[in-house]
Amino acid sequence: MTRIGLLGGSFNPAHRGHRRVTLAAIDALGLDEAWWLVSPGNPLKPAAGMAPLAVRLASARAMARRTPIRASDIEARLGTRYTADTLRQLRRRYPRKRFVWLMGADNLAQFHRWRDWRGIARMMPIAVIARPGYDDDALAAPAMAWLRRFQHPRSAAKTWTTWSLPAIVLLRFRPDPTSATALRAVDPDWHRRHPGAGRSS
Numbered sequence: 001m002t003r004i005g006l007l008g009g010s011f012n013p014a015h016r017g018h019r020r021v022t023l024a025a026i027d028a029l030g031l032d033e034a035w036w037l038v039s040p041g042n043p044l045k046p047a048a049g050m051a052p053l054a055v056r057l058a059s060a061r062a063m064a065r066r067t068p069i070r071a072s073d074i075e076a077r078l079g080t081r082y083t084a085d086t087l088r089q090l091r092r093r094y095p096r097k098r099f100v101w102l103m104g105a106d107n108l109a110q111f112h113r114w115r116d117w118r119g120i121a122r123m124m125p126i127a128v129i130a131r132p133g134y135d136d137d138a139l140a141a142p143a144m145a146w147l148r149r150f151q152h153p154r155s156a157a158k159t160w161t162t163w164s165l166p167a168i169v170l171l172r173f174r175p176d177p178t179s180a181t182a183l184r185a186v187d188p189d190w191h192r193r194h195p196g197a198g199r200s201s
């Protein structure tokens with residue numbers, strides 16, 4: 001049974017923070033691989049300022065090179081945009097794989113606004129990765145009021161395939177302050193130089 005971590009994101013662009021925290025999660029959770037689901041468009045984020053999917057995917061592939069991380073545009077191919085729909089389809093398509101949903105603490109703070117977020121938690125365990133500046137928000141997140149009772153200790157992270165659902169674990173690695181917002185602020189034209197630029201999404 002292959003153990004796979006799923007990290008959904010805009011990857012606008014992918015950065016070394018994504019790579020570092022994903023590699024640390026692979027280690028902490030005993031994963032065979034991680035898939036980066038490069039989103040055709042986060043339903044809660046404005047499309048303005050979003051580079052084309054082909055460019056974001058190319059940046060994710062480059063950042064994931066020589067690791068067990070696979071960058072994928074499967075959401076565009078499945079025609080899904082909401083995470084609950086994507087995860088339902090992935091489970092149907094890959095019944096022999098075991099999935100865990102990975103997300104940074106900033107996403108947990110917003111999680112109660114996602115479509116069918118409780119349904120997501122009933123589909124697969126959730127591993128939240130600490131992120132500088134967001135950890136207090138995450139612990140106080142509206143979704144945590146419900147998720148807290150399903151929390152497992154970090155020390156048991158490798159046993160996630162045995163957990164009954166819902167299940168959540170809060171992971172803490174060496175904090176990585178990298179963010180795509182900060183990278184775009186210093187290099188707003190990054191996508192024009194990147195492989196894949198010029199192709200439509």
Ligand SMILES: Nc1ncnc2c1ncn2[C@@H]1O[C@H](COP(=O)(O)OP(=O)(O)OP(=O)(O)O)[C@@H](O)[C@H]1O
Pocket residue numbers: 007008009010011012017018021102103104105106107129130131132176177178179180181182
């Ligand atoms: N430095 C980091 N530490 C922990 N988690 C991270 C880090 N960077 C990104 N993530 C997580 O990776 C996933 C995808 O992130 P995303 O592509 O939105 O990057 P971002 O840096 O958060 O972008 P932006 O600043 O544009 O919102 C999210 O779950 C996010 O929380």
Ligand SMILES: O=C(O)c1ccc[n+]([C@@H]2O[C@H](COP(=O)([O-])O)[C@@H](O)[C@H]2O)c1
Pocket residue numbers: 007008009010011037039041042043044045081082083084107113114115
């Ligand atoms: O399903 C939803 O309602 C939903 C709302 C907001 C964000 N998401 C997902 O959260 C992941 C992180 O998005 P982002 O833009 O913060 O990198 C990405 O996979 C999005 O599709 C999903």
